[in-house]
Amino acid sequence: MRECHQEISRWLEALGVSARIDAAGNIRALYPAEHPNAPRLLIGSHLDTVPNAGAYDGILGVVLAIALLEELRGRRLPFAIEVVGFSEEEGVRFGTPFIGSRALAGTLDQQLLAVHDTRGISVRNAIEEFGLNPDEISHALMAEQTLGYIEFHIEQGPVLEKLNLPLAAVEAIAGQSRLQFTFLGRANHAGTTPMHLRCDAIAGAAEWIGAVERLAHEIPGLVATVGKIEAKPGATNVIAGEARLTLDVRHRSDEVRIRAVDDLIQQARTLADRRGLSVRESTLLSQQAVAMDPFLIGEIQKAIAQTGCRPHCMVSGAGHDAMILAEKVPSAMIFLRTPGGISHDPAESVTPDDVEKAIACGLHLLDQLVASREFLQRTNRA
Ligand SMILES: [Zn+2]
Structure with missing residues (x-):
């Protein structure tokens, strides 16, 4: 994870954006807005994965967020963009998923810090061993002026391939x-x-x-x-x-x-x-099921249409960080077609064309949000 953080920090530094690691081990990087004190939009996904994994589940969503910053080429928007790479989504080590995103939502509590892995090491110990301070978890909370959270993720199923579509908006997590x-x-x-x-x-x-x-x-x-x-x-x-x-x-x-x-x-x-x-x-x-934000779903569908693809809306059968952040801010996801529907396996893949479409979709989405008074008037529900 440390090497992963270093690599991602280097990519961000090349764009003039500095990254920090919060107390829950999430990487956080702020691409500034036109004006200081502007609200921010979170874009990200998770950095951890499962044993014998593929190369895209999670990390692709972080790489796409960085690609979007790169494509902005220094252009400033009326909102800042905070790139987040979550530390622990899959729950492999502690049997409890979404540890990183819970820190942003303010639900990484003492009970969760006390959960142990199979070697008897608690989440709290693991955070300390990594060189972070678990007593500073509250500083990892998302900023008060957060407009929403967008997550790109591979579908991890066969639906989009069957429909011959590269992208979909996620309407709910089942x-x-x-x-x-x-x-x-x-x-x-x-x-x-x-x-x-x-x-x-x-x-x-x-x-x-x-x-x-x-x-x-x-x-x-x-x-x-x-x-x-x-x-x-x-x-x-x-x-x-x-x-x-x-x-x-x-x-x-x-x-x-x-x-x-x-x-x-x-x-x-x-x-x-x-x-x-x-x-x-x-x-x-x-x-319980978690609904994604209807406004963002609509904007994502428009952005997908702008890339020349038929917009499609689908339910995610698997859990994602977006369901944790949705407790606090309007959240939405964009799925990328997963060849063969294969995930959590080294054969997991995406096509370069679909990734290109995802970047184009993300840029259209940002342009639409910049032009939307409704969006800019939103503030953190929490
Ligand atoms: Zn994932």
Whole structure:
């Protein structure tokens, strides 16, 4: 990370912009406005990544922010641009994502500083070991006069490639439910127990998995996944007495997501009753959807159209720093097509043409925001 900071600082210095590292390990650089004390626009993404990663998830959004400054060629705008490279988005080390962006939003609290990695080192210790002062986290808070946050990011999915489009505006980051279901039946001999006298937990679970898939197909925008199944006792010649499954449901609307989960719980109970099984479920996670800012979404769509592409709006199924910053300032994202939909893998890629389109889109967006009285009158909601 230190080398990464040094490299990025060098790129920024070449543009006459100096960078600093805040107490949460985020790189921050301010490209000044026409006038001192002008409000600022944040543009950035994260610098960390996952093991065995690709080369674009996160970092591309920081590089694009720097490319935009470069393209401005010293031109000053009525707002400053603060480039941010977040330190810890993926949550690989501490199991908790968005540590860097939480510092800007003011939600990196004592509880989070006390979280440990697998070697017993806390976030607080790690910050100290890096040569930063965790007691100065409050100074990492975003400036009061922040107009908004824009993040370029690879889509990490196949949608834009399928539509043959290079870019999209993100309208919302999907909410997410994670549950565990256990179907209980009666284990018995696979040879001697007639079919009509069985209470087969796996057969019940299988019927329910079909229902999960059917419901997700019926409801536009819903994705539902049973990603894991374990059965007991787990032998070829034994009817399963227990089947344990996970359920992951995501949608841009919390109402639709919660209704779908309720429906699937009801369907599990009904079919369990009919089959002489019992079922119990527990909720592991229920995370709300985060809407992106409607004004910025509209401006991004216009900017995409200006590059000669058809504007498209989509929901992000994955979480991003923008969902943390959206708690405090109007936020929006621009997705770039991901060839093959492959991400979190060395095969992850982007095409130079799409990156060129993203830079053009960013420049149109800046021009539109400069010309927008509505935008310039905005101040930090917090
Ligand atoms: Zn990312």
